[in-house]
Amino acid sequence: MDFFVLMLAIPLVSGALLTVVGERDWAPNLNIVASLGTFLAAAGLTAEIVASGPRFAFGEQFFIDSLNVFFVALTAFVGLTTSIFSGPYMRNEQEHGRLTKPRLRLYKSMYQLFMFTMLAALTTNNLGILWVAMEAATLTTVLLVSLYRTPASLEAAWKYFILCGVGIAQALFGTILLYFAAERVLGATGNALLWTHLVDVKSQLEPTIMALSFIFLLVGYGTKVGLAPLHNWLPDAHAEGPTPVSAVLSGLLLNVALYAILRCKVLADGALPAGFAGNLMIGFGLFTLLVAAFFLSRQKDVKRMFAYSSIEHMGLITFAFGMGGPVANFAGLLHMTMHSLTKSAIFFAVGHATQKTGTQLMENIRGLIRINPLIGWGLMLGTLAILGMPPFGVFASEFMILTHAMKHFPWATPILLLALGVAFASIFGKVQPMVFGETTAKRLPHAPAITPVFLHLAIVLMLGLYIPPYLTRWFHEAARMLG
Amino acid sequence: MTTAIPFSAQLINLFAAVILLLAFAMLAQRRMLSLINLFALQGFCLFLATLVAAVTTGQVHLYYSAGLTLALKVLLLPWILHRLVRKLNVRGEVEALIKIPTTMLVGIVLVMIAFNVALPISELSQTITRGTLGIALAVVMLAFLMMITRQKAISQVVGFLSMENGLFLAATSATYGMPMVVELGIALDVLVGVIILGVFFFQIRDQFDSLDIRHMEKLKDN
Numbered sequence: 001m002d003f004f005v006l007m008l009a010i011p012l013v014s015g016a017l018l019t020v021v022g023e024r025d026w027a028p029n030l031n032i033v034a035s036l037g038t039f040l041a042a043a044g045l046t047a048e049i050v051a052s053g054p055r056f057a058f059g060e061q062f063f064i065d066s067l068n069v070f071f072v073a074l075t076a077f078v079g080l081t082t083s084i085f086s087g088p089y090m091r092n093e094q095e096h097g098r099l100t101k102p103r104l105r106l107y108k109s110m111y112q113l114f115m116f117t118m119l120a121a122l123t124t125n126n127l128g129i130l131w132v133a134m135e136a137a138t139l140t141t142v143l144l145v146s147l148y149r150t151p152a153s154l155e156a157a158w159k160y161f162i163l164c165g166v167g168i169a170q171a172l173f174g175t176i177l178l179y180f181a182a183e184r185v186l187g188a189t190g191n192a193l194l195w196t197h198l199v200d201v202k203s204q205l206e207p208t209i210m211a212l213s214f215i216f217l218l219v220g221y222g223t224k225v226g227l228a229p230l231h232n233w234l235p236d237a238h239a240e241g242p243t244p245v246s247a248v249l250s251g252l253l254l255n256v257a258l259y260a261i262l263r264c265k266v267l268a269d270g271a272l273p274a275g276f277a278g279n280l281m282i283g284f285g286l287f288t289l290l291v292a293a294f295f296l297s298r299q300k301d302v303k304r305m306f307a308y309s310s311i312e313h314m315g316l317i318t319f320a321f322g323m324g325g326p327v328a329n330f331a332g333l334l335h336m337t338m339h340s341l342t343k344s345a346i347f348f349a350v351g352h353a354t355q356k357t358g359t360q361l362m363e364n365i366r367g368l369i370r371i372n373p374l375i376g377w378g379l380m381l382g383t384l385a386i387l388g389m390p391p392f393g394v395f396a397s398e399f400m401i402l403t404h405a406m407k408h409f410p411w412a413t414p415i416l417l418l419a420l421g422v423a424f425a426s427i428f429g430k431v432q433p434m435v436f437g438e439t440t441a442k443r444l445p446h447a448p449a450i451t452p453v454f455l456h457l458a459i460v461l462m463l464g465l466y467i468p469p470y471l472t473r474w475f476h477e478a479a480r481m482l483g
Numbered sequence: 484m485t486t487a488i489p490f491s492a493q494l495i496n497l498f499a500a501v502i503l504l505l506a507f508a509m510l511a512q513r514r515m516l517s518l519i520n521l522f523a524l525q526g527f528c529l530f531l532a533t534l535v536a537a538v539t540t541g542q543v544h545l546y547y548s549a550g551l552t553l554a555l556k557v558l559l560l561p562w563i564l565h566r567l568v569r570k571l572n573v574r575g576e577v578e579a580l581i582k583i584p585t586t587m588l589v590g591i592v593l594v595m596i597a598f599n600v601a602l603p604i605s606e607l608s609q610t611i612t613r614g615t616l617g618i619a620l621a622v623v624m625l626a627f628l629m630m631i632t633r634q635k636a637i638s639q640v641v642g643f644l645s646m647e648n649g650l651f652l653a654a655t656s657a658t659y660g661m662p663m664v665v666e667l668g669i670a671l672d673v674l675v676g677v678i679i680l681g682v683f684f685f686q687i688r689d690q691f692d693s694l695d696i697r698h699m700e701k702l703k704d705n
Contacts (some may be wrong), residue, residue, distance in 0.1 A: 061664075128665030135672045139679055146683065149688050155699035157683070162639060165676070166627065169646050172669070173623065173653060179659040182609070186540075191660040208603050237700045 004057045004064065004113040006117055007041035007076070010034055015112030019377040022105025028087045031108045035076075035083040038115060040075035045069065050474065056125070056196075063125035063196055065478040071122050071259055074337055076252045078344050079115045081452035085348045086111075086244035089448040092355050093242065095445045103147055107242065112362065114140040114248065118256050128193045129259055131168070131175050134224065137253060138164045145241040148478040156236035163233040167223025171260075174216030178267070181209040197264060214277055215263065216285070224257035226311045227284045227292040227318060234294075238307035239360065241350030246303055251344035255336055258314065262321060262482060269324075269483055281322030286415055288315030293419035297426035300358045302350055306343065309386060310422055313339045319412070320401045321482070325427025329403045331478035334467075335397035336462055339386070342394060345456035349375050352448040353434070356441035362430050367439030376435045378453040383431045386462050387424050393463035436449060491539040492614070495656075498532035499615040502652060503594070505623040508588055509645060513578050519564045522641050529648050533655050540659060547556055548660050555670055560644060561657060562676055567681050568637065571688055578635055586632055590625050597621035597664030600663065608657055615656035622649030636687060636694040647673055647696075695696075 014034035021027060025190075046069050049055065054065035064072070090107065090334035093099045099107075117140055121133035125452045138161065175193075182192040193195045223230040238246040261281075268277040290313035299305035313335070320332035352375050357365045369376030385392035387398075398420070405412050463471075488496075505525040512518045530552045535543035568574050578636075601617035608616065626646035630639050655662050661669075684694060691698040 005699060012633070084697070126662075126665065128661055132668030132672055134674070135669075139672065139676055142679060147684060149686055149690065151698075152702060153700050154683075154687050154690055158636070158687070158696065158699055159702070161676075161680070161683075162630065162643070165643055166630065166646070169623070169643075169650060172650050173620075176650065176654045176657060176661065177604070179654075179661060183658050184607070188659060190664070193662055193665065206607060208606065212600070212604065261538065446628070 001325070002057070003041045003044035004062070004123070006043055007038055007177055008116060008123075010037045010041060010117040011112045011119065013110050015116060016124065018105065021260045022108050023101045027105070028090065031111065032080075032087060034112055034363065035080040035115070038075040038119070039080040039404040040305075042072050042119075046073045050470070052366050057123075060191070060194055060196065061126055061129065062123045063194075064123055065481065066474060067262075067481045068122045068332065070337075070474060070478055072119060073232040073254060074255070074340055075115070075118055075122065075252050078092045078248065078340055080352065081455060082244050082247050082251075082344060082348075083111070085270060085449045085452045086242075086246070086451050088373045089244060089355070090242070091446045092166060092444050096355075098148060106143060107141070107147060110140050111244070114144070121256050124260060124346060125194050125196055127175055127195060127263070130263070131172055133220070134171070134260060135168050137256065138168065138224070141237075141241075141245065141249065144245045145237045145258055147239070147242050147245070150240070156233075156240035157442075160233045160237040163230070164224055167220050167230060167418060169220070170216050170223070171220025174213045174218075174220055174264075177209050178264070179212060181205045181271070189200075195267075196276050196292070198267050199270070201266070201480040202267050205267065205271035210268055211276065214272070215280070216262060217264045218277075218280055221257045221260045221264075222284060223467070225254055225261065226288070226314050228288040228311070228315070231288065231311050232290070233305040233355075234311055235304045238310070239301050239304040241394050242356070243303070243347055243381035246307070247344040247347035247351075250307065250347060251340040254310060254314055255340060258317065258321075258336070259261075261318075265321070266483060268483070278322045278324045281318050282409070282412070283322075285315045285317070285319030285322050286412060288312070289319065289419045290415060293422040293426075296423050299426075300362060301389070301428075302354065302362045303347070303360055303367065305362070305427065306346055306350065309427060310339070310343055310424065312419065313343070313386075316398070316401060316416075319416075320404075323404060324411060324483065325404075325408075325474070326479050327400065329482045330475050331397050331400035331404060333475050333478055334463075335401065337461065338393040338397055341456040341460050342382055342385045342392070345460075346386060347381065348449075348453045348456075349378040349382055352444075353441070355444055355448075358442075362434055364440060365434045367437045368435050368441055370439035371441040371443070372448075375448065375453075378450065378457070379431065380435045381457055383427060385457060388420065391461065391464045392457075393460045396464050396467075477480065489539075491535055493536050496614055498528045498535070499618040499652065499656070501613065502528045502532070502648070503589065503618050503625075506603035506622045506645060506649075509641070509660055510586055510625060510629050510632075511583050515568055515573060515578075515635070516565070517642055518638060519561050519568065521592065522564075522645060523557055525645060525648055526561070526585055528554060528570050529652060529696055530557055532652065533660075536655055536659065542659050544663050545655070545660055547663060548655070551666065551670055555674065556644070556648065559674070562635070563640070564675055567684060568697050571684060573635070573637065573694055578633065578638060586628065590628055593624040593628060594621040597624050604657070616653060619649050619653035619656055622646075622652060625649075634697055636684060639696070640677070644673070644677070678680060
């Protein structure tokens with residue numbers, strides 16, 4: 001059986017299946033088994049691509065190369081660990097009476113469909129299908145954000161839908177313009193939206209159209225990445241949705257949206273004078289980084305604060321890809337991996353911490369280390385990792401981005417250092433009393449799943465100390481594709 | 484060069500102009516049901532424009548996309564919206580819109596901007612419908628304005644769908660439509676989106692006793 005077909009079929013089928021059997025007692029296990037199956041298929045696919053190079057699937061509609069297979073593996077892995085984490089987490093929520101069985105069924109089914117849409121978006125070769133899958137990813141998560149049906153969560157979901165809907169409509173206009181430019185070269189066939197065909201003729205695409213098209217695509221998909229000033233939906237959706245949803249939104253969906261921008265940037269770079277697309281991304285990236293860093297210090301809600309931290313990191317990554325070149329692209333890809341793993345680990349720890357204390361307000365969360373040392377340490381280490389402390393992997397990627405910026409864009413260095421410094425001070429100052437001191441936490445009916453937290457942190461630590469040569473090769477290969 | 488514009492192109496331009504006028508009418512409309520009817524009418528004009536383009540150019544897939552427009556935007560979506568309005572019992576509701584004249588003036592400025600942005604691009608297009616690209620962008624911007632200025636959740640959604648109409652017109656006018664598989668996917672997304680929103684409306688109403696989004700301004704950074 002083809003690994004690729006399996007990887008897409010498992011979440012789709014199990015998502016449909018869970019709408020029927022999602023209320024059974026064993027349904028959470030089915031969710032985990034399905035995610036495990038997806039992960040194994042993705043791992044198989046990765047091995048296949050690494051061994052024998054890029055391939056197509058379903059005619060030319062899907063295309064897997066070393067760039068997207070890297071995101072596929074990451075997505076499937078975090079999808080698996082999040083499903084493991086959500087088992088006990090959601091049971092605790094049910095015991096607390098915050099969720100009913102039908103809503104848990106909705107959650108599990110939508111979770112699998114969300115994984116399907118993300119994997120489809122990552123592997124498709126057709127830029128039109130990419131848009132369709134991105135929009136579908138929004139739709140599957142709207143009802144997840146409003147899962148608690150509280151006024152705040154409904155408001156967050158509404159904002160999420162409207163803002164991302166408008167944003168993604170801009171991306172559709174960009175896609176139409178791109179098709180328009182491509183059609184003049186490739187003719188009005190179905191091939192004119194296939195990335196592999198576009199990349200062959202990218203230097204012939206009409207620059208006027210491509211410039212406008214890239215702006216619309218960047219703004220459109222940028223809304224989903226959380227680039228300022230279009231980031232307003234992100235903190236609300238992360239703070240009000242269930243924590244597993246925050247973890248996958250932050251760790252995965254933002255990456256997928258950024259991936260869409262990267263694919264478009266390759267085309268725009270070929271058609272436009274050097275630096276046009278890159279400078280736009282540098283501008284958006286730095287602005288996002290600054291805005292997020294200064295909003296960080298004003299947060300009181302722990303999930304909201306880490307949502308702003310995600311915006312900050314997305315800004316940094318966008319900046320890195322904007323600089324371009326092998327080193328910056330390498331650093332950007334590495335940072336995306338590190339951010340995904342670390343941020344989802346933090347959300348796992350935060351999820352259990354908020355359950356134990358019954359609040360998301362940071363001033364009421366105290367002394368986690370007393371009641372559960374593992375969660376306390378998990379949060380502390382995760383925070384240190386995301387703030388870029390050595391020896392964690394985030395340090396390596398941030399250091400590469402900084403040194404590259406110093407060399408080629410020296411004017412940006414003070415802005416970067418300022419933003420990173422402000423972020424460090426705000427986050428560390430708030431997390432420290434949450435972990436240490438007198439405790440406000442209590443015991444939970446279901447023991448939390450600690451393994452995912454430390455598994456992620458261990459990988460981040462390992463990658464900070466030692467990146468295996470095959471991974472380096474892989475990153476280099478992907479970075480080279482981005483030009 | 485002054486060549487006579489072919490009759491079919493004139494017809495398409497006419498329909499596009501009506502679509503733009505309807506976008507303005509929607510901007511000024513205060514009653515929920517009339518707003519939905521205007522949206523259906525806009526979809527119908529889009530259907531006619533696509534049909535004329537299909538007949539003139541003989542492109543088979545344009546017939547399909549015209550059929551898709553008719554089924555989805557003229558019949559199915561307005562029907563769903565009508566049902567929602569009846570079930571949610573917001574039929575009589577009138578939106579307290581202040582400053583309609585101001586909104587209209589802003590709209591006119593947006594139309595001018597849209598035409599200026601679209602001008603260099605429509606000059607590159609070889610389709611008979613290229614003149615409508617500016618109109619399409621203007622419709623998108625007007626729909627955007629409508630979403631910003633409205634306070635009822637349903638009118639925001641109608642604005643969203645109207646934006647979709649504008650995008651569809653853009654696709655038809657610049658390139659004779661997107662590849663079929665993409666168009667089907669977009670249609671599916673829109674349909675699923677409206678159904679999900681339907682569910683969502685009931686949740687909002689149960690929680691706030693109203694579909695007024697002014698109740699939903701609590702989440703802020705403080």
